Amino acid sequence: MTEAPEPGVPNGRAPARHRPGTPCRVSLMVHGMAAAQAFYAELFGWEFQPGPSRLGPCVRALLNGREVGGIGQLPPGRHLPVAWTPYLASDDVDLTAETVRLCGGTIGVGPLETGGTGRLAIGSDPSGAVFGLWQARARPDAATAGPLPGTPVWQELLTYETTGAATFYARLFGYERKPDGSADVDRVTLHLDGRPVAGVHGLGRALPRDRGPHWTTHFEVADTDEAAERLVALGGRVLTPARDTAHGRVATVTDPEGARFALIRSAR
Template identity: 60%
Template structure:
């Protein structure tokens, strides 16, 4: 688990490999908007064609929510976008390192160039032009991304792939097959090897964690809104954490950072 990056300059681009955007594709986009509006207080702005919509909080854009086609046969899922200084070069590195580029690179207007790829064990991720999503002047806050984690069969097996593609440096494992990757001198993503405990139907996947002021209260709210609790609330060195799913199955983590005061209980 790693904290969301900080920057002293709100105009500064993210370091390569830093999560700078997250996208949710779901079969029920309108219902997802209502769920996340209630849970995190997000506001939504429609795109030129209505969808996808952009979610923001306190003026900071947080995510995109898009509608899966009815016949897509895909489950709801979050996809992180990692910053790149050269999206075309990054795509070539993905291919040369054993991954697959599924979409792009292509131009996305004010978002620079973007692409979507999969690592050698099948985890899907995007990457985009670093300058198009400037790093925030402060680390985050409730309703904003806290960190991004890859859950995969073997973290060791994909560490070299991500290091070659984004130039990460790997920290020594914090636990068996738990590896944190650094960029620009800061921890930016975590790799969690789950071995046979990785859900077979889900496979390798990236999962965003969002900051909250009270993890226990947020989990109860998720359940009240029709979501599910996947991993119970527990304390870690990084805060009080739980893994949940929204009503259509998209997985995410919620975390109260150490030192954050919980909401008063009612």
Template identity: 60%
Template sequence: MTEAATRRTPGTPCWVSLMVHGLAATEEFYGALFGWEFEPGPQQLGPYVRGLLDGKEIAGIGQLPPDRHLPIAWLTYLATDNADLTAETIRSCGGTVGVGPLDAAAAGRMAIAADPAGAVFGIWQAAAHTGTAVAGAHGTPVWNELITRETSSVDTFYKALFGYDVEAVVSADFDFLTLRLRGRPVASLHGVGRGLTRDRGAHWMTYFEVADTDTAARLVTELGGQVLQQPREGANGRHATVADPEGAVFTIVRSADR
């Protein structure tokens, strides 16, 4: 396993979390799929656990109150050195802040926001908890991509937040931007036009590394989830889009460089 850097450059995806109705069943699903074990995390927003690989933190899963009927979706957190200042910038640039900023015990300070197109994301100011501690192994987040109607409506928003350098794919029929920080690609924006489904709208997609995409896709189904897009070859490896039993959508990928 490769250790992830402890301090993230602001704007770098640093953590992913999921809020569900059935915490125990969700732990069972991701434990079987990715090999995660679990330990309790900060409880400010209710029951919450962290998924671990070899004792190192990978992702968070929390339980929604029974009366909250929010979309079940993986949430990408972007690193910041100052959650309060970033929240102010989000508002001034046309986004909204729905939760926080607030302290998550001694772990750090966070907020949950939405960009001008409605895609929800988190911001994380690290203290004791710096984010995902392992990169590249089976069951770890390896990429985050914003799926939106058109990148031109949100790229200025994200550039204003974190000063990304943006690299565009020059194509008449492919709307795709890579976000770079200090020369390193950290995330992407993908405009899908009418391909954006109304039920989900604009959203951030988490890619999890797997040892074998086809085997993992079959396991998703066996564990009660769904395969939404069958395994296929892409520029960065073999990937499939899947959903867990509560409907949270994510992508599994065996990266081409593995």
């Protein structure tokens, strides 16, 4: 296994010490490390530093000196899906990983140490959607004043139906579940301490069979249309053209290796 906002209330505004269950980091496993770094550097302005060697070849992605994600190298010959993986904060990764198993999920990696920076595990929920758990050793970066272009600001789970999926994650972290409010849309928002932190969207048979249930990371951009055009010029692909939503202007895209994510200009 590998590793839309309630825009206007992005994860970047989370308290300096992440409450368990808060999306706190993202990672991507790729076949071509150099090409991936070049792509995201051009798209988001990221810079890179070497990551923990215990995890294999990997780099930390930085924006203005702040870590925004990580990129790792898939083992040669391993034909695994290339996908962004969100990590949920935990005060005790070992205990949370055991709870994942007890609630019907699986743990495929870890728990393990990451060179003194923290402890992680990577698993999947009962429907197969992959996510990570992260227990930081150091205090997280201070919150920013608002959504900064190039940073992950929201995580949304696309799955078959919301009831079972939301119940699983609520058992892990005690989320409060609030329905979308629309009778014809199966969507709920997960809240912690009254603050929206992630979404769950049930698509039923409309969920792509070649993808299955998965989390989608939304990255803030200054201009969704311009960012989508730049992405295509860099070798990426637009799956869903930019569109206006109640939360901002969003486009669903892939990088050159096929990793799906979303570009969003959050509603102000």
